Amino acid sequence: EAGVAQSPRYKIIEKRQSVAFWCNPISGHATLYWYQQILGQGPKLLIQFQNNGVVDDSQLPKDRFSAERLKGVDSTLKIQPAKLEDSAVYLCASSYGSVETQYFGPGTRLLVL
Amino acid sequence: KNEVEQSPQNLTAQEGEFITINCSYSVGISALHWLQQHPGGGIVSLFMLSSGKKKHGRLIATINIQEKHSSLHITASHPRDSAVYICAVRGNTDKLIFGTGTRLQVFP
Numbered sequence: 001e002a003g004v005a006q007s008p009r010y011k012i013i014e015k016r017q018s019v020a021f022w023c024n025p026i027s028g029h030a031t032l033y034w035y036q037q038i039l040g041q042g043p044k045l046l047i048q049f050q051n052n053g054v055v056d057d058s059q060l061p062k063d064r065f066s067a068e069r070l071k072g073v074d075s076t077l078k079i080q081p082a083k084l085e086d087s088a089v090y091l092c093a094s095s096y097g098s099v100e101t102q103y104f105g106p107g108t109r110l111l112v113l
Numbered sequence: 114k115n116e117v118e119q120s121p122q123n124l125t126a127q128e129g130e131f132i133t134i135n136c137s138y139s140v141g142i143s144a145l146h147w148l149q150q151h152p153g154g155g156i157v158s159l160f161m162l163s164s165g166k167k168k169h170g171r172l173i174a175t176i177n178i179q180e181k182h183s184s185l186h187i188t189a190s191h192p193r194d195s196a197v198y199i200c201a202v203r204g205n206t207d208k209l210i211f212g213t214g215t216r217l218q219v220f221p
Contacts, residue, residue, distance in 0.1 A: 042117075042199055042211030043156075056208065091156065098207050099143070104156035 002026065004105035006092050012111045018080035021108045025073070025094030031055075033102065034067055034077050035091040043091055049075060050098065082112045116140050119200050119212040126219050132187040134215045136200030139181065143207075147174050147185045148199040150214065156199070159185070190219045 005024040013019050025032050030051050035043035046065065048056040052072040060067070064083070069075040079086055089109050093102040117138045126132055136145070147159040160167050160174040162183065167174050171190075176183040187194055200212040 040213065042201070042213050044211075045208060048208075093156075099203065101146075101158050101161055102209070103158070104148075106153065106155045 004092055004094055004103055006090075006105035006108055008108055009106060010109050010111075012113065013082055014113050015084055016081040018078065019082055019110065020076055020078045021090050021092075021110075023075045023077070023092030023094075023105060025075070025092070026103055029094035029096055029103075030072075031095045031098050031100075031102075032069055032075050033091075033093040033095075034075070035093065037089045037091055037107070039088070046077070048098070055098065079110075082110075084112050086110060087112045115212070116204075116210050117200055117202055117212040119198075119215050121215060122213070123216045124218070126190050126217070128191055128219055128221050130190050130219075132190050132194075132217065132219075134185045134198050134200075134217070136183045136185070136212055137181060138183075138200075138202045138210075140202065140204045140210065142181075142202040142204055144203040145176055145183050146201045146203070146209070147183075148201060150197040150199060152196075159198075187217075192219045192221050195219050 032049045034046045037043040046060045047067045049069040052069050067077045089107040091107045092105040095102045120135045144163045150156045162176045171188045173186040195218050197214040199214045201209045
């Protein structure tokens with residue numbers, strides 16, 4: 001079974017630029033999560049999708065972050081414009097349902113200069 | 114105060130040593146997860162517990178619901194066990210709440 005795929009693996013941008021991350025969950029997983037993990041901290045949930053609907057985006061900085069999962073499969077997370085404090089690893093995870101085990105992708109490491 | 118606290122934050126050990134990582138939480142939970150994160154970011158789920166004890170190879174996880182405490186034990190530690198170990202609890206809103214992790218280094 002293929003795991004959760006993410007791209008790119010690394011990205012370096014300057015502040016005020018835009019960046020987008022892509023996630024392809026495990027086939028059949030209805031629930032998809034985007035997490036932000038700042039160095040030395042645990043992951044923080046940014047947004048949770050159930051199929052193509054948003055379940056929880058309470059911690060998503062909506063003035064600069066957006067995410068979509070239009071067909072209920074792949075998802076993209078965008079930051080526009082980026083700030084220095086957005087430097088982090090962005091993790092995508094998926095699960096069959098919201099209370100099932102989450103499977104994590106390798107993450108995208110973002111550095112904002 | 115964080116809802117999920119782990120100790121120690123950093124741990125070094127010699128190969129073969131028995132290792133214990135602790136997790137305490139302050140919220141009601143339906144399940145507790147132990148996760149392993151290797152350098153490069155990838156996270157692997159090790160255990161999901163709601164009561165008692167689970168064992169997988171050299172890894173053992175226990176949970177005491179009354180005391181709101183869980184431990185992860187590694188027997189006969191090996192350098193490949195070096196990673197960050199994260200405790201996460203599923204609270205009443207079904208959202209995962211993560212600890213800040215314990216960085217383990219096992220030296221040959």
